[in-house]
Amino acid sequence: MRHNLIGPRGRDKLLSSDLFDYGIGVAGDAPYDRAAVFVRWFLWIFVVDDLVDAGSWEHSDSLEAFARTALAARHAPELAPNTDPTLRVLAEDLWPSTARLDGGAEWLDTFAESVSSWLLAEAKLDGIRRGQRPLRRSEYLEFRRLLSGMDMAWDLLVVMTEFVSPVGDVDKLTRCASDIVSWTNDLCGIERDLSFGEPNLVTLIKDETACSWQEAVDAVHDRYRRSVQEFQAECAVPTDEATAAYRRRLCDAVATAVGWHQSSTRYLQANTGTVDVEQTAPSLFWRQFDRDPYPLYARLRDHFPVVWDESMETWLVSRYEDVRTALTELSSKPYEWQLAPVAGVTMLQLDEPEHLPNRKLVSGAFHGRTLDRWAEATERIVGLLVGRLHGKDQVDLFADFCRELPLRVMLVVFGIPETDLAKWKTWTDAITRYFGNYRQDPELLQAGLRARQAVSEYLDRHIAERRRAPGDDLLSDVCGTVADGERLTDEMIKAFCTVLIAAGTETAYKGLASLVANLLDHPDVAAAVAGDRDLARQVWVESIRKDSPVQLANRYTVEDFELAGTLIPAGATVTCLLGSANRDPSRYPLPERFDIHRGTDAADEVLDAAGPGIAFGAGRHTCLGAQLTHIEARAAMSALLDAMPRMRWADGFRPAHSGRVLRGPRRLLVTTGW
Ligand code: HEM
Known part of the structure; x- marks a missing residue:
């Protein structure tokens, strides 16, 4: 099944990629069967994201339709034989194994909503890429959080161990956690995003305020620091044991995500915030290769x-x-x-x-x-x-x-x-x-x-x-x-x-x-x-x-x-x-x-x-x-x-x-x- 999902090359890519380690790192010390479900979702999200980036939906139905089928697959695992293998994996493996995690019906609904929000954010991104609609900075903040897909990770964290889900309100905490990962992603991916022509907070700030690169990068650093401070303040509020355990798990997961983004970037020079697109080797993945490969x-x-x-x-x-x-x-x-x-x-x-x-x-x-x-x-x-x-x-x-x-x-x-x-x-x-x-x-x-x-x-x-x-x-x-x-x-x-x-x-x-x-x-x-x-x-x-x-x-x-x-x-x-x-x-x-x-x-x-x-x-x-x-x-x-x-x-x-x-x-x- 995995072979069908991503093809032999995709399979090799996943087996050799450190994304796999990233997923395992975020799963932390969860018991094996639960961590396995988490990592499978993690890889599925990665594969879908990769397919969207690659413009795969240019050849097939709209991504919104894909999102609808993905959610429906939760209740209808019987699929036609020629169904997209990405959906087949979802219907036959991910939804059933997630249901067995004992998170309860309410939790499962929340998680399904997070999956849906993420897929719709991907669909929106696809539209932005195709030039169907521009994106303003005011919209971007919420959009980026959804696009990071971290809500799904945080939902899964709730059922990663046997402990009961947090009693206290953790919405603010998870929002800050998503922001920290998002802004790290934007800072670390700035040059790649620039070359791809992708939305990125740095470029949006630069374009909308006509400031310098350095000022835009600094502004995102500020936003990142503010999210970290809010996150820490929220963590310091006294709470019950279950919520405290959830917080500890969340802290570890955020640290792993941030560490992974920072270690995998080669776009942002450490400590200087310097942006230099020329330093980025073009990747065949870029769509410009289709349009005009000769400058690249x-x-x-x-x-x-x-x-x-x-x-x-x-x-x-x-x-x-x-x-x-x-x-x-x-x-x-x-x-x-x-x-x-x-x-x-x-x-x-x-x-x-x-x-x-x-x-x-x-x-x-x-x-x-x-x-x-x-x-x-x-x-x-x-x-x-x-x-x-x-x-x-x-x-x-x-x-x-x-x-x-x-x-x-x-x-x-x-x-x-x-x-x-x-x-x-x-x-x-x-x-x-x-x-x-x-x-x-x-x-x-x-x-x-x-x-x-x-x-x-x-x-x-x-x-x-x-x-x-x-x-x-x-x-x-x-x-x-x-x-x-x-x-x-x-x-x-x-x-x-x-x-x-x-x-x-x-x-x-x-x-x-x-x-x-x-x-x-x-x-x-x-x-x-x-x-x-x-x-x-x-x-x-x-x-x-x-x-x-x-x-x-x-x-x-x-x-x-x-x-x-x-x-x-x-x-x-x-x-x-x-x-x-x-x-x-x-x-x-x-x-x-x-x-x-x-x-x-x-x-x-x-x-x-x-x-x-x-x-x-x-x-x-x-x-x-x-x-x-x-x-x-x-x-x-x-x-x-x-x-x-x-x-x-x-x-x-x-x-x-x-x-x-x-x-x-x-x-x-x-x-x-x-
Ligand atoms: C403008 C048209 C064509 C171009 C630019 C072209 C280009 C190429 C290139 C670059 C290779 C080498 C691939 C590699 O080394 O990996 C190749 C191999 C090959 N081409 Fe063409 N080709 C053209 C037309 C044709 C036609 C009309 C035939 C039909 C007979 C053909 C049959 C083959 C075969 C059988 C090979 C493999 C040869 C081997 O492995 O020993 N090609 N072609």
Whole structure:
């Protein structure tokens, strides 16, 4: 169940995270069975908070609806089989075990209210993040207290030991306790919040009073001290033994929470209160990576070339030479969790000596004369797609052209009917989302697994047909392949199909979309390539350098590995930022310029996958489909420029690139000029 809740990566994160210790610390010396319930809630809250931060609810129902279901689950543990695993854990484990704590019905209602207030505060935060509503300082104070989730912790403390709940009024005490934790959190997290654009008391004070950073930080310190004083004064009031015991437990819990926040910060320099955003290494977790990663890449290359990304639990590598080294020398084991669950065992996750023999089973189909087969098919498909645009004044070249071309080509390669295009669109989308699901959004995990099942059932039929009557396609070839004296198993064949179709679709359509954008932004280049089709190669290579469709690839250190003077310990994930390497000015001067004559990398070498470019990777896993992409890009450029020589951006339209893992524009509104 835990595995379903957070996925294998989330599980590793929790097992290795000191948040776990934090939870245990707050539980204090409570008996094991009670502390276990507390820690499970603590981790659940952490997982939900993490999912909200990650924008998971951007893909699914609103968080308010989630909050309603979370509360209803208390009374209705029977859930539909495909229910969100986060809710399933709540219904099947947390609510029932909390009810067994003997806190009484009234206590349980209070606790449920705290859970609800916290979830609604998270929902509000999500709205603030999406820019739906601004937040004022006057609202923030109460809001922060709810968002800290500490009310739930304090409620649980009541039943953490066998003693009866406090008789006296502890509301003021718990309010102060929540404030102490909240302001510590804001002070310690100020630079991270600043970079994320998150609300934080320091920034709110600074913005609303137009004071200096130092004054704003001091003001929050004052507020923190006042809360501590109030807390201490409240603790000093004489009371009965049960309330005194509760107070002692609360004091310990607050001290643990404050200590944890202070020890885990690297944002606020001790004693000085100095704020310096530049000192913060960007985390892949940040949403800015989706919007515009290039300034963040520059910061990484300049100040943190090899750096541990705490939030994502990976080492980020950003300079050209280092990315090449890491791609070439490290293991590609992370594909075991990124891809294998939806594609099976593929060449991407294999290290030598297993990798090369596996790759060789299909590599012949993407080199030499065989490519001519796919070139003819590509010409036909491009003709079909451009024909459909004919006569329209305005078209979206993303949806109407780029999005379809590579998938249709891959279906032809495998001899799969193009009439099944819509199904494969859905499946490849789900598989690539699973692959890029670094935050382990449970919905994307489940959609990926469903797609695998559907692909598997679909291919069963086609494999059986090919075994009976082979055709002139790659599926027939792999069905007939004999390796080590044996025919490939159905599972292996399915893995080849899935990985090749998935690897050759979104990468390529994003690359084509960026190519079209670059041509429209540079009419001189479009005119040059219209007049000399031999330029197509270098136009394509420059486009995928400047706007790399694959922005990153993961590696793994089997043993300690030194990179650019930094020791990366054994057993670590290493994220190679291809998009950054391709904009490293030490290799590509003025890297943001679209310059088809830069000549740094010979275009042929890049496409032969032996050369120095990084867009297709480096080392043994270099892209198998690089030549095929050039065939597609050349055919696309020729057909579009022939058919619509006067095409230009639609009035007022500018393409917006997005995507942290696979990147490109998702709309290309063009006036055709027929
Ligand atoms: C513009 C389009 C494409 C780009 C930018 C691209 C990029 C890449 C990159 C960066 C890698 C290396 C991944 C790593 O080292 O972890 C890779 C590997 C791979 N690509 Fe592509 N790719 C594209 C299109 C295609 C196409 C059309 C195919 C279909 C044949 C394909 C098949 C593969 C395969 C099978 C691998 C794994 C090779 C191995 O592990 O030995 N790619 N691609």
